[in-house]
Amino acid sequence: MKKFLLFIAGLVALGVLLTNLGPMVLLGVSVWLLYVVFKQFMKSDSTAGKIGWVALGLIILSVAVSNIYAVIGLVAAYALYVIYKKMTTRKDESVVKSNSSDDPFTNFERQWAELNK
Template sequence: MKKFFLYSAGFIAAIIALCLLVPVVGLLLSGALLAAGLHYYTGSKSTFGKVMSLVVAFVGLISAISNIPGFIGLVAIGIIYYIYKSRKNEKVEIFTSNKEEDPFTNFEREWAHLNK
């Protein structure tokens, strides 16, 4: 029964993602416009260039914020990804931090080892 609900949710999310594919592309283009405006702002030397770059970035930001169907499509794509990973019994970790690679944790562990 659990797999039935999982596949049903995946099917519904797939339909939503396909229906909202064009707004997701629009959201991608708005994000690219925002990124281009910020990139050219940091590289511009003149005041006019900085103002025009900020205008382009502001237009991209307003366009991205107003694109609510694009965000819903991204959520549907995320749900499909989660269902795909859970079907294969893989653990889905979005934000991970490996404590073994943290230099402060390693330093504290080595310092404690030296003080023994």
């Protein structure tokens, strides 16, 4: 049942991620463009050039803020990663612990532990 619920949660996270893929790309491009505008602003020597770069930076910043829903897509991507890690981890099933074993060494260890109490 747990694996089924993880699978359903993974499908929901994948749907949210695919839905927000466009805003995620636009947010990435906007952040990159803001970096380029900042670099050009720092290189500019004239006042008019600096004013132009600030105006362009504000326009790009407004585009970046309008794609803030991309953060939901990033959260969905992280949730998908966590769900994948939980579904692929395997518990060590090769070690079987049994109290009613006929193995003399296991019985000895159990009896020794009872004697030391």
